[in-house]
Amino acid sequence: MNRTPHAPSGEPNPLRVLSPADLRRRTSMKWRTHPADVLPLWVAEMDVPQPEPVVRAVTDALALGDTGYPVGTAYAEALAAFAAKRWGWDGLAVERTALVPDVMLGAVEMLKLVTGPGDPVIVSPPVYPPFFQFVTHMDRRVVRAPLGADLRLDLGALDEAFRRAVAGGGRAAYLLCSPQNPTGTVHTAAELAAVAELADRHGVRVVADEIHAPLVAAGADFVPYLSVPGGERGLSLMSASKGWNLAGLKAALAVAGPEAAADLARLPAEAADGASHLGVIAHTAALRDAGPWLDALLAGLDDNRRLLAGLLAEHLPAIRCRPGRATYLAWLDCRALGLGDDPAQVFLERGRVALSSGPPFGEGGAGHARLNLGTSPELLTEAVRRMTEAVR
Numbered sequence: 001m002n003r004t005p006h007a008p009s010g011e012p013n014p015l016r017v018l019s020p021a022d023l024r025r026r027t028s029m030k031w032r033t034h035p036a037d038v039l040p041l042w043v044a045e046m047d048v049p050q051p052e053p054v055v056r057a058v059t060d061a062l063a064l065g066d067t068g069y070p071v072g073t074a075y076a077e078a079l080a081a082f083a084a085k086r087w088g089w090d091g092l093a094v095e096r097t098a099l100v101p102d103v104m105l106g107a108v109e110m111l112k113l114v115t116g117p118g119d120p121v122i123v124s125p126p127v128y129p130p131f132f133q134f135v136t137h138m139d140r141r142v143v144r145a146p147l148g149a150d151l152r153l154d155l156g157a158l159d160e161a162f163r164r165a166v167a168g169g170g171r172a173a174y175l176l177c178s179p180q181n182p183t184g185t186v187h188t189a190a191e192l193a194a195v196a197e198l199a200d201r202h203g204v205r206v207v208a209d210e211i212h213a214p215l216v217a218a219g220a221d222f223v224p225y226l227s228v229p230g231g232e233r234g235l236s237l238m239s240a241s242k243g244w245n246l247a248g249l250k251a252a253l254a255v256a257g258p259e260a261a262a263d264l265a266r267l268p269a270e271a272a273d274g275a276s277h278l279g280v281i282a283h284t285a286a287l288r289d290a291g292p293w294l295d296a297l298l299a300g301l302d303d304n305r306r307l308l309a310g311l312l313a314e315h316l317p318a319i320r321c322r323p324g325r326a327t328y329l330a331w332l333d334c335r336a337l338g339l340g341d342d343p344a345q346v347f348l349e350r351g352r353v354a355l356s357s358g359p360p361f362g363e364g365g366a367g368h369a370r371l372n373l374g375t376s377p378e379l380l381t382e383a384v385r386r387m388t389e390a391v392r
Helices: 020-024 054-062 074-087 103-114 128-136 157-163 191-200 258-265 277-289 291-317 343-351 377-390
Strands: 098-100 120-122 141-144 171-177 206-211 235-239 254-255 330-332 370-374
Touching: 020 157, 020 330, 074 098, 074 103, 074 254, 074 277, 098 191, 103 206, 103 235, 103 254, 103 258, 120 128, 120 343, 128 141, 128 171, 141 157, 157 191, 191 206, 191 277, 235 258, 254 258, 291 330, 291 377, 343 370, 343 377
Parallel strands: 120 141, 120 171, 171 206, 206 235
Antiparallel strands: 098 254, 235 254, 330 370
């Protein structure tokens, strides 16, 4: 597959545009959950302005009063073109897509298509906490196949988990996080093909959460699950939400492999009702017209990864942090600091820095914290300074 590599875009680094005063005016979760003296580097919102094409598309719609219900395939067409250009994948067929409200609600709908009440859903912790919550709330049973010590997929653990999941003769699914949140691991084509082979051997259906796909580091390649041999029976959830900071404008797409088209066709019509028309407009504009902004962001995130690694090596060398190859998140192993299972709570109470607590991410989460790199270098530096003071 021929991919478009990162290239200088001429756009300013979006992470350097907004001041702390600007950010404090925001009313969303990241900046309003904690008191004003807390520096928030936790929930997955970035400290960036929107790219001009997205702002223009949404404001033009508002000026027209174009605030009704979504219709059409513009979003899917924009995603297909983005996938072909960025990932060298021309297998995203618009006719095998469906609009869903967001990635996690879409994942729930996909799991309903391929499993029934009480059936097992395999997950690979440490992983995004809603994987556990949503699966449990939809009356499915979580089966765990933890990542290996190298924070990569453990194919042996998956083989065993798949075997156990189908031992009773029922249906089972694997909810794959790709790229992995919180570790930033980018699964290789060989790893994903091995997952597909295991899934086919055991009769397990794969549902891939690929929301962080646009956010890969320089030199890393995102591989769509549906593009690998054996991925034809898979289902994927994709969105511009994370790449362009659009969580408040809800819209996502479910994508089916060629052999899963009949499953996707059974998606209830009401499953799309929660998607926002303005969200669809915003996501379409981001994918179609805001590539240079994304390139500038990716370069800024690469800089922040290097900055964080240097700051930790200098000030908090006891924290182990393998730089992720995707997402804007960093997975901090704080066990050597002796702060207990939830070091994020210590950094919040003593340092007034909000990180995401590790234990909710499942096995491998105790003693860890997740840090959001999607901020300015200045705020990132201040956060590490506060964290250092907190453990003195």
